[in-house]
Amino acid sequence: MQVAVVGATSLVGQSILELLAVRGFPAERVVAVDVPEREGETVAYGNRELDVRAVDSFGFDEIALALFAAGSDIARAHVPQARAAGAAVVDFSAAFRHDPEVPLVAPSVNAAELEGLAEAALVAVPNCTVIPLAQALQALRPLGLQRVTVSTYQSVSGSGQAAMEELANQTSALFSQRDAEVTVFPKRIAYNVLPLIGDRNAEGISDEEQSVIDETRRLLGQPELPVFATCVRVPTFFGHGWSVTVDLEKGVDAGRAALLLQAAGIKVRDEKTADGFVTPMEATGNDVVWASRIRRQGNTLAFWLTADNVRTGAALPVVAIAETLLKNGYFAVR
Numbered sequence: 001m002q003v004a005v006v007g008a009t010s011l012v013g014q015s016i017l018e019l020l021a022v023r024g025f026p027a028e029r030v031v032a033v034d035v036p037e038r039e040g041e042t043v044a045y046g047n048r049e050l051d052v053r054a055v056d057s058f059g060f061d062e063i064a065l066a067l068f069a070a071g072s073d074i075a076r077a078h079v080p081q082a083r084a085a086g087a088a089v090v091d092f093s094a095a096f097r098h099d100p101e102v103p104l105v106a107p108s109v110n111a112a113e114l115e116g117l118a119e120a121a122l123v124a125v126p127n128c129t130v131i132p133l134a135q136a137l138q139a140l141r142p143l144g145l146q147r148v149t150v151s152t153y154q155s156v157s158g159s160g161q162a163a164m165e166e167l168a169n170q171t172s173a174l175f176s177q178r179d180a181e182v183t184v185f186p187k188r189i190a191y192n193v194l195p196l197i198g199d200r201n202a203e204g205i206s207d208e209e210q211s212v213i214d215e216t217r218r219l220l221g222q223p224e225l226p227v228f229a230t231c232v233r234v235p236t237f238f239g240h241g242w243s244v245t246v247d248l249e250k251g252v253d254a255g256r257a258a259l260l261l262q263a264a265g266i267k268v269r270d271e272k273t274a275d276g277f278v279t280p281m282e283a284t285g286n287d288v289v290w291a292s293r294i295r296r297q298g299n300t301l302a303f304w305l306t307a308d309n310v311r312t313g314a315a316l317p318v319v320a321i322a323e324t325l326l327k328n329g330y331f332a333v334r
Helices: 011-022 072-084 107-114 131-143 161-175 207-220 254-263 311-327
Strands: 002-006 029-034 042-045 048-054 065-068 088-091 122-124 145-154 227-233 240-248 290-297 300-307
Touching: 002 011, 002 072, 011 029, 011 042, 011 311, 029 042, 065 072, 065 311, 072 088, 088 311, 107 131, 107 207, 107 311, 131 145, 131 207, 131 240, 131 254, 131 300, 131 311, 145 207, 207 227, 254 290, 254 300
Parallel strands: 002 029, 002 065, 029 048, 065 088, 088 122, 145 227
Antiparallel strands: 042 048, 145 240, 240 300, 290 300
16 A cells, blocks of 8 residues: 655645654555655655655556645645546645535544545545534534634644744844844734734635634534634744633533543643643644633533644544544455
8 A cells, every 4th residue: 555645844744754654554655745846855754764756747546545735736736636546635735625525524523424435535634723623512512512612822833834934033033133024924923923814804704714613513514503713823833722612502510521521532631720721832742632721601611722733633633534544444445
């Protein structure tokens, strides 16, 4: 079985390669693919280094599974090519997330969507800001979701390597009493927060907020669920945070809510102490969605989530989908 990772030099692509190696995915061969400008570079795959091949000249004929982490433009151009060659595709981009013919899958929420897929299947992976939120909401569905209000605190790695370099450069410049250059973000990100991610529509909702609204509803199978999102970029390198308030049909105390979240694979650390919560820094580098600050008022539940946006919110779902397809026998019959 041969696997291609397209966008192998991106933050998510590198994390996918790391997880494939660490989790022992049984690929006979893994190929690193990216834009032509990256051809000839190397990326780590376990204790090996892979030479990066250019996607424009890459043939998918021998590839059983293509994992895309290269952005929407590359996905739109090359996913059809990979599928025409017979490869199954898992795509972490916005290119196909709103296509009703393409399953949108977060394995921690709706893995059943991966059953019975046709040959050369395409599976879209939700926004990394959506998956931990949807996992928590799925855990609370037995209580009846009435309304969701969420504010996200998103690290600069969500905008890629250039954004991380901009934060580092601006921070250094300010310490050195130099002007902080602004290129990636519309305003300075160092020692600042930016309450807008993406363009705004006529109602003032940003692209990122609309993604949270639409994809959360679709994952949960509740297209009319009221979801109100405010997405904020914050000056941290890795790790996203979510402040979540949920109105429920049924009242629940904090202890019962914690048990429901734990049963869904979320780790709870909510001691009533000065440090009894989890920060994005502590969530970085592990595969866990963390919950803390759980509290209730009437039928309204509030809590804090945090997770590594690159690893847990993006790369891990991609690899988990690949593992589920393998477990389901998808590749064995082809």
